[in-house]
Amino acid sequence: MSAALQERAAEVAEWFARRRTGPLTPEDQVAFQAWLDADPGNREAFEAASDLWSDYDGLRTDPRLMRLREEARGAVSRHRTRRMVGAIAACAVLVLGGVAAWRGAGYLSGLIAPQPTRYATRVGQTMSVGLPDGSLAILDTNSELRAWAPGKTRRLELVRGRAFFKVAKDPTRPFVVRVGDHSVTALGTQFDVDLRPRSFRVVLSEGRVRVKSDHPAGGAASSVDMNAGYQLVARDGDWNLSRTDTRGAEGWVSGRLVFDDAPLSAIAAELGRYSTVPITVAPGVADRRMSAVLPAKDPEAFVASVEAQGLARRGPGAGYALIAP
Structure with a gap:
């Protein structure tokens, strides 16, 4: 496992352990959220570790985990939180390490950095x-x-x-x-x-x-x-x-776009998402409105419809340009 993955594994184990000991302080909650937001991989690894812990509840009866849990419960008050965190972190390492050995050497790397x-x-x-x-x-x-x-x-x-x-x-x-x-x-x-x-x-x-x-x-x-x-x-x-x-909003799934009294500029922008050829609308006609059902991948149908309704005409030059009629 690389150094980066080892570092993330340690961070996952520590945050997992600290949350298991009880509610986080407001400061710790802010720090935990910042850690999650710092890298999508942090959130993915923490959620995967939580899922894994839940999936293997039976490991709670492992003598090593029971001994560590009892040690955490018997910790003196001055060191209680630190030792509990350490004990539970050790439990997490044992669980993750045990499962990794069972499923193969590459499992833990996949857990700490799950690949979608x-x-x-x-x-x-x-x-x-x-x-x-x-x-x-x-x-x-x-x-x-x-x-x-x-x-x-x-x-x-x-x-x-x-x-x-x-x-x-x-x-x-x-x-x-x-x-x-x-x-x-x-x-x-x-x-x-x-x-x-x-x-x-x-x-x-x-x-x-x-x-x-x-x-x-x-x-x-x-x-x-x-x-x-x-x-x-x-x-x-x-x-x-x-x-x-919803039928109109999801029309794109079947290859058609539904517009209800939409500005020509908005229609051109939506159709432009499907085209590598630019579709432009002159400012003088950009706010003119139209209702239509148009093929998502056929800008020519849009231009023809606009011209048929007298809203604009096709301008010169490359691409699809609409100008005042």
Whole structure:
């Protein structure tokens, strides 16, 4: 194991032990959160270690662990916290080390730095992914999704772009999608997550999900439970929960984009996500509005529709440009 992995293993063991001894002080809680946020690998390793500890409850009867636990309980008050932390950390090392020996020499490295499976699409490409638990993920254009092997939870991360999830029902293992500083948790449902540079949106078409924020700002809620037929838009710390037409919001899954009285500039920006050829709208016609159902990967259909309605005309030059008629 590399020095970096050894250092992370020690940090995981210490934080795990300190949390097992009782509630953290406010200062320690701040430090623990800072450690989690400092590197996504820290959070992944800590969650994996917690899952592993829970999975191997039977190891609590191991004589080595029992002896260390009794030693922690009998510690004198002056050194009680330090010795308890050390004892439990030693327990964690024994458990992780024992399991590593049982499953093979490479297991511990995989635990401390669990490697997700990465799925990514190029501009203009979409992808359907069958996940190990039976769930389905559909990636939109220029998107990236990471998925870890299922444990106590089914963990994924939307790194960029948009994805639609059809979640296999399993009440014992929540389905958790990390999206920046937020998480979306479901047991069995269908929902869409759209991550943009300054915002993200969740559209729920079936079931229930819970959206949580690690760092709520500006008085925003830290957790919202959503019902089917609603969308949540989070932008600059503000959350807006409203009803929506899920068929229109998720039209991209079938290759079509639905626009209802949308500005030409917004339509061009959305279509531009699927095209390597620039789509521009002159300022004089940018605010003109249109309702349409357009193929996601056919800017020519957009231009033709705009011209047919007399909203703008195609301008000269390369790419797709709309100017005043």
